[in-house]
Amino acid sequence: MGFKVVPFIDLTRHYKEIQDEVFSAVRRVFEKGRFILGEEVSAFEEEFSRYCGVRYGVGVGSGTEALYLALKAAGVGEGDEVITVANSFIATALAISQTGAKPLFVDIDPETYTMDPNALEHLLRRQKAKGGRRRIRAILPVHLYGHPARMDSIMDLAKRHDLVVVEDACQAHGARYQGRKVGSFGLLGCFSFYPTKNLGGYGDGGMVVTDERRLSEKLRLLRCYGEKEKYQHVLKGFNSRLDEIQAAILRIKLRYLDQKNEERRRKAEIYRRMLKGEGFHPPVEDEKARHVYHLFVIRTKRRNGLQAFLKEKGIETLIHYPGPIHLQRAFRELGNSKGDLPMTERYAKEILSLPFFPEMTESEIEEVVKNIRSWIR
Numbered sequence: 001m002g003f004k005v006v007p008f009i010d011l012t013r014h015y016k017e018i019q020d021e022v023f024s025a026v027r028r029v030f031e032k033g034r035f036i037l038g039e040e041v042s043a044f045e046e047e048f049s050r051y052c053g054v055r056y057g058v059g060v061g062s063g064t065e066a067l068y069l070a071l072k073a074a075g076v077g078e079g080d081e082v083i084t085v086a087n088s089f090i091a092t093a094l095a096i097s098q099t100g101a102k103p104l105f106v107d108i109d110p111e112t113y114t115m116d117p118n119a120l121e122h123l124l125r126r127q128k129a130k131g132g133r134r135r136i137r138a139i140l141p142v143h144l145y146g147h148p149a150r151m152d153s154i155m156d157l158a159k160r161h162d163l164v165v166v167e168d169a170c171q172a173h174g175a176r177y178q179g180r181k182v183g184s185f186g187l188l189g190c191f192s193f194y195p196t197k198n199l200g201g202y203g204d205g206g207m208v209v210t211d212e213r214r215l216s217e218k219l220r221l222l223r224c225y226g227e228k229e230k231y232q233h234v235l236k237g238f239n240s241r242l243d244e245i246q247a248a249i250l251r252i253k254l255r256y257l258d259q260k261n262e263e264r265r266r267k268a269e270i271y272r273r274m275l276k277g278e279g280f281h282p283p284v285e286d287e288k289a290r291h292v293y294h295l296f297v298i299r300t301k302r303r304n305g306l307q308a309f310l311k312e313k314g315i316e317t318l319i320h321y322p323g324p325i326h327l328q329r330a331f332r333e334l335g336n337s338k339g340d341l342p343m344t345e346r347y348a349k350e351i352l353s354l355p356f357f358p359e360m361t362e363s364e365i366e367e368v369v370k371n372i373r374s375w376i377r
């Protein structure tokens with residue numbers, strides 16, 4: 001038998017498991033005839049915020065808009081600075097610049113690829129010495145690949161420097177740090193429901209979660225034209241809403257999230273066991289963290305050769321992300337240059353995301369590993 005093609009991800013497999021439930025939920029929305037900000041969105045906001053361990057949830061159009069609106073709600077705007085990381089999806093930094101603020105990037109922890117609290121502390125000290133700290137308003141850590149950032153140290157630094165924390169939890173639904181769910185540490189937590197996410201809809205969607213009622217109310221205004229009552233606009237808002245159909249689907253998928261995250265952890269263990277001793281750096285799980293493996297990312301100095309070889313064998317891999325944000329043309333005006341973030345830049349050349357999703361079969365994992373082994377030898 002020839003080789004078998006292994007897809008990076010196959011969303012149809014979960015869909016086939018739940019299609020009857022999905023169709024009846026979608027039918028329910030059509031039969032009610034309400035498509036924007038109805039009962040499904042309210043119910044999902046309540047269910048998902050409870051899942052995260054916070055009081056309020058506000059459904060919005062996407063993860064990017066969740067970040068943007070969360071920063072706006074926190075009062076970030078023109079002339080402010082927000083500290084984040086450069087090894088994330090570009091949306092993290094776009095959301096900052098869309099508010100008129102400037103992203104300041106810090107390097108990452110070499111084990112978990114998330115914001116390095118030492119680098120953060122160093123930057124805060126340096127800015128303070130320059131007398132420029134007042135422009136920094138917020139810290140935006142990213143729970144990358146499903147692994148939480150080091151929230152104990154980050155929250156501690158934020159407190160000491162009187163800064164707001166907004167979490168980018170777009171890749172980490174259900175991940176925990178010291179037993180607590182991500183999204184519940186900062187003033188605001190942001191999620192994406194893009195279809196490939198651990199909790200993904202069948203279209204775009206996002207949510208901001210918060211414990212502060214005042215902020216949830218502001219977010220409700222911001223997402224809907226700043227409208228308090230019909231045609232009464234109290235601030236300059238936007239149109240960014242999770243829709244009823246997506247909310248109805250996400251309510252069903254939320255019921256499977258823990259089970260699917262467990263499945264991800266089990267598959268990650270299988271990969272890890274099979275790759276042991278082959279000289280790759282598999283993902284690390286911090287002892288305080290519970291990883292939910294949005295992606296399974298390994299590291300090798302010979303990344304490009306391996307990726308090309310696997311492609312030839314019909315095995316699809318991706319790189320998250322090949323070009324760090326601080327070196328992207330779109331952010332040229334920030335004046336960053338190569339060498340600014342050594343760890344981020346080095347890892348961008350070495351990381352490789354292997355095919356990974358909860359419904360992946362063990363024989364598919366074996367096929368990937370078998371090919372990796374044959375490439376080494």
Ligand SMILES: Cc1ncc(COP(=O)(O)O)c(C=O)c1O
Nearest residue numbers: 062063064089091092170192194
């Ligand atoms: C870390 C991170 N932040 C933000 C986003 C933006 O989310 P969306 O695609 O829903 O706008 C994504 C995903 O795409 C992401 O992975």
